[in-house]
Amino acid sequence: MGVGDLKWNQPEQLEDLLCELVGWDSRTGTMGEIEFSTRMLKKLLELHYFQENSSHIHFHDAGKGRNAVTALYRSGVTNKTIVLISHFDTVHTEEFGAGLEDFAFQPRQLTEELKNRMAELPEDAQEDLASNEYLFGRGTMDMKMGLALHLHLLERATVEKWPINLLLLTVPDEEVNSSGMRAAVKELVELREFYGLEYELFLNGEPSFSQKPQDPNYYIYSGTIGKIMPSALFYGRETHAGEPLSGMTSHYMASYLTRAMEFNADFVEEAYGERTPLPVCLQQLDLKEDYSTQTSHHCAALYNVFVMRQNADGIMKIFKDTAVRAMADCEKDYKAVCEREGVEPIGDINVLEYRELLAYANDKIGKGEVQEILEGVMADDTLDERKMSMLISDRLLLHCQELTPAVVLFYAPPYYPAINSSDNELVQEKIALAQKVLQDEFQVEAKQVHYFNGISDLSYVNYDAADSGWQSYQHNTPVWGETYSIPFKEMQQLQAPVLNIGPFGKDAHKLTERLHKKSAFIQTPHVLEKVIESIFVPIKA
Incomplete structure (x- = not known):
């Protein structure tokens, strides 16, 4: 031929x-x-x-x-x-x-x-x-x-x-x-x-993806941008709508973190003259299933963060710092309202990572019961990995209400690590x-664009062989190892x-x-x- x-x-x-x-x-x-x-x-x-x-x-x-x-x-x-x-x-x-x-x-x-x-x-x-x-x-x-x-x-x-x-x-x-x-x-x-x-x-x-609307340029890419989804479960205290200050709505709590997360420059990275887009909230979900005059005490939010050189550990540190500051503002404003209305506040807001909640629940109710909770949520094939992650955090906190009001910080899938070969001679x-x-x-x-802006499967090869920051992702992802995992060790072998x-x-x-x-x-x-x-x-x- x-x-x-x-x-x-x-x-x-x-x-x-x-x-x-x-x-x-x-x-x-x-x-x-x-x-x-x-x-x-x-x-x-x-x-x-x-x-x-x-x-x-x-x-x-x-x-x-x-x-x-x-x-x-x-x-x-x-x-x-x-x-x-x-x-x-x-x-x-x-x-x-x-x-x-x-x-x-x-x-x-x-x-x-x-x-x-x-x-x-x-x-x-x-x-x-x-x-x-x-x-x-x-x-x-x-x-x-x-x-x-x-x-x-x-x-x-x-x-x-x-x-x-x-x-x-x-x-x-x-x-x-x-x-x-x-x-x-x-x-x-x-x-x-x-x-x-x-x-x-x-x-x-x-x-070749456009870098901005009506972009006529043709691009070749020497890397791919990363995407990670730091997320939060907000768990307040339920009450009757007629006595709102007897509890704390999860949406009140969520509003402070969402405001602190959206467009937050602390997450922005620059490399090779390129810049990551600002973070935004991709979804906020009320976990109260039915309408009633009982206030909603639990909801969750997913935040989109693009990365270039940061790993999961670094993003979680910034996320937790942001959440601690946001909940401090929430507490301050809530207590001011309580003082104005002559009501005793219900307590301070805890901010903890999912790994901390998991360890606490294992100690309190036992690893066997915790595993049953996880398996019960993941057995529902109508749920995707994001909803599963929310509900696992919610179910565990249901058994640990002495920690509430609380915000549980976790990672929801998917995660695309950033990969770059711009300095490679070949x-x-x-x-x-x-x-x-x-x-x-x-x-x-x-x-040349150094980071492909459309998200790509190149995220899963040529991973930094010296990086261990991915372990923060493993420990803070509720569905890790069950319905979702990333083969980081094998990725590190594809150099x-x-x-x-x-x-x-x-x-x-x-x-x-x-x-x-x-x-x-x-x-x-x-x-x-x-x-x-x-x-x-x-x-x-």
């Missing part, structure tokens, strides 16, 4: 491949996500190399019937290996509405249908649609094209017998909890040992090469730099999600080929 016989090489072939992959509806949590791995197996077996080496394709259990897929091209002349990382799940499509949802996974048809609804679209989307330079559809940008590009590279390598190994890894559930990538980490370690591989580079294919060389190719051959200026080169697109997770066709089908494939060739040519020499 020669280059002319390749299946996924020409722009038209790549567009056909993308449309096929997008057509495999794989929204997170659906049957399509479960079935995608089997479809991917069949697609890989279209390549002669994998027909002869089907044992190089592996499924890796990611829970709930889903599987991550790896496919190894082994050159036989070197152990040097590039890992190609992508995810195949997409977000849901409710925003398309009844009239368009049937077209969400048919890029060509959707693009034509949108031309009949031009006036309904934002002005920039109208311009791109009229230009015929974009392909619209759920997953076109985020990130089925990244997977298509990796399949293209895999085919080229197997046919042309590239003197380097390529390990394709595509995973489910990146969009919610990254269950696929977290499951795949241990498998990457095992595959490395089994085949004697040496990982040189983790190359992701997430698209990454610097490959970014410079990619920039030169794009400028010289396509007159495209590619800018190779990270790089993200993907196609240009716009409006991920929106009705107007779209992919720039020239970038996707011509420019990015060429750049990726040049980058990988520059790695294996020295090996060959």
